[in-house]
Amino acid sequence: MKKGFFSRGIFFTMMLVFVLVLAACSSEKEATPAPTANQGEEKTEEKPANEEGVYSIDDFNNAKTNEGTAIEGGSITFGLVSDTAFEGTLNYNFYSGNPDVKVLEWFDEGLLTWDKDYVYTNDGAATYETSEDGKTFTLTIRDNVNWHDGKPVTAEDLQFAYETIGSKGYDGPRYDSSFTSVVGMDEFHAGTADTISGIEVLGDKQISITYKESTPSLLTGGVWTYPLAKHIFGDMDVAKMSSSKEVRETPIGFGPFKVETITPGESVTYVKNEDYWRGAPKLDKVTLKVINPTTVVQELKSGGVDLVDAFPTDQYKDNADMSNVEFLGNIDRAYTYIGFKLGTWDEANGKVVSNADAKMGDKNLRKAMWMAVDNDQVGKRFYNGLRWNATTLIPPSHPEFHDSNNPGVAYDPEAAKKLLDEAGYKLEGEFRTNPDGTPLEINFISMTGGDIAQPLAQYYVQSWAAIGLKVNLEMVEFNSFYDRVGNTGKDDPNVDVYQAAWGVGIDVDPSGLYGRDALYNFPRFSSEENDRLLAAGVSAEAFDVDKRKEIYNEWQQYMVDEVPVFPTLYRAVVVPVNKRVMNYAIGDGTGVYLNELAVNADKAVVAE
Known part of the structure; x- marks a missing residue:
């Protein structure tokens, strides 16, 4: 979730103009050879209108142009752009927030990589084979893949990860259908079996995992490939792992860099892993530090950082000609959305329990709130076209399955008023009542950030007020925000609506976000039809790509109709990279890995 900022005076003037204009119209898991540029054909489909000051993702390449000759060694500084500290759950088996992923990516990785079409390859730390019936995956870990402490990464380490996530004591967010689909996992989780029968260690470096059914998702992210070091965690209580010093203070992985020091929530220093299986990194050292969105431009221009995880796109227009960087860009595997709380999480049974009587339970109310906001203009005016109107819950980062012909719900506040009238939400003075005549007051939370965060949330509140809905806004910092919407399994009853963002996985299957057994199903939406469509998307018939496309088109329309959430913006990720970086x-x-990262000078280039 990246936040940006405008100069405050200019921004609030723009915001006022924006609101007036809208009123006049009617009233926010990871890879092969050679760097590639963006695929134009896949991206023009969602390209915003060619207006002055409005950009498109088509304007960018995604690979840095190399300049000069790489020096031996050297170091860089990486900026994690955030208005809040990273949580510090630094293990793939336990983390939940995107900032922690950005810390993890430098020192750990999965056993398998994938190509540009998100299909597993045999170029990673392990190779794989599938059985003739497609139900069994056999992974063979390369002999030279070792943990940072020198111990080999073994098949037992991967087995241990499955056992940990499948344990009743596990307190992370990973246990969902991708694990329950493993043969014997249900029995292990219930405590009626001591082992997971579908997982077999075949040797020190070889393991087989058998699934109940063969699905197309198994080739595109459906196999969990992040081992957990058994020699470190093996004697530890599962319930205490995520908070242990081995996760928070002295984490290890088998990636290109080792963690040297951590300043909790603020910075991490990494040193090269000479024993990295792809080959020792070219850089000697990497420093990661958290940078507030309001200071990111200053840090980049001064050479205080060499690159950042993502540049606030609202700031791009004023800094597009920054002289000491090259801007890279790509369609983000993410979208922002408005979510409606429709139930709770049943922690004991690990599933969503929807509540038909929830305050936001009427889909007419939810649809009206979607119709009331003009996200096309939000993308252009707030983000200069580098975020754009979202229509469905499968983003264009997955062009094969994103339904570009589905328009979603159009901006039409007059139609929204009419829909509310017909649904019985009567206007009593300035605001509407519930159909039973009681006052309707909606509690809305959104995340803090740069200068845009609160005014954008206020825009949504004003848009809803324009159709007669009283909505109370509360701004909440990142970590607290996700705790309140249900990241820990506890849903804050005082939250009715929230604005958030999802980074989606490489596999198109949306079950991990919207399945009945998904902790990340924060709206707590469930239905038999949703169950049916999600199951069909990973069924045997879905091996036919056209059939799978048909199923997910139907699911996308179903979610447009039901509106448990509505997508607001698709996103470009824009990354400025100092000219010395190679x-x-x-x-x-892309086939470009972090061990290859290099610099052509000892110090960062400073802006002219």
């Missing part, structure tokens, strides 16, 4: 690319399947 061998760097963003996006999936």
Whole structure:
């Protein structure tokens, strides 16, 4: 969730103009050879209108142009752009927030990589084979893949990760259908079996995992490939792992860099892993530090950082000609959305329990709130076209399955008023009542950030007020925000509506976000039809790509109709990279890895 800022005076003037204009119209898991540029054909489909000051993702390449000659060694500073500290759950098996992923990516990785089409390859730390019936995956870990403490990464380490996540004591967010689909996992989780029968260690470096059914998702992210070091965690209580010093203070992985020091929530210093299986990194050292969105431009221009995880796109227009960087860009595997709380999480049974009597339970109310906001103008005016109107819950980062012909719900506040009238939400003075005549007051939370965060949330509140809805806004910092919407399994009853963002996985299957057994199903939406469509998307018939496309088109329309959430903006990720940096690319399947990262000078280039 990246936040940006405008100069405050200019921004609030723009915001006022924006609101007046809208009123006049009617009233926010990871790779092969050679760097690649953006695929134009896949991106023009969602390209915003060609207006002055409005940009398109088509304007960018995703691989850095190399200049000069790489020096031996050297170091860089990486900026994690955030208005809040990273939580510090630094293990793939336990983390939940995107900032922690940005810390993890430098020192750990999965056993398998994938290509630009999100299909597993045999170029990673392990190779794989599938059985003839497609139900069994056999992974063979390379002999030279070792943990940072020198111990080999073994098949037992991967088995241990499955056992940990499947344990009743596990307190992380991973246990969902991708694990319950493993043969024997249900029995292990219930405590009626001591082992997971579908997982077999075949040797020190070889393991097989058998699934109940063969699904197309198994080839595109459906196999969990992040081992957990058994020699470190093996004797530890599962319930205490995520808060242990081995996760928070002295984490290890088998990636290109080792963690040297951590200043909790603020910075991490990494040193090269000489024993990295792809080959020792070219850089000696990497420093990661959290940078507030309000200071990111200053840090980049001064050379205080060499690159950042993502540049606030609202600031791009004023800094597009920054002289000491090259801007890279790609369609983000993410979208922002408005979510409606429709139930709770049943922690004991690990599933969503929807409540038909929830305050936001009427889909007419939810649809009206979607109709009331003009996200096309939000993308252009707040983000200069580098975020744009979202229509469905499968983003264009997955062009094969994103339904570009589905328009979503159009901006039409007059139609929204009419829909509310017909649904019985009567206007009594300035605001509407519930159909039973009781006052309707909606509590809305959104995340803090740069200068845009609160005014954008206020825009939504004003848009809803324009159709007669009284909505109370509360701004909440990142970590507290996700605790309140249900990241820990506890849903804050005082939250009715929230604005958030999802980074989606490489696999198109949306079950991990909207399945009945998904902790990340924060709206707590469930239905038999949703169950049916999600199951069909990973069924045997879905091996036919056209059939899978048909199923997910139907699911996308179903979610447009039901509106448990509505997408607001698709996103470009824009990354400025100092001109001294070499061998760097963003996006999936580029074939450019962090051990190749290099610099052509000891110090960062400073802006002129």
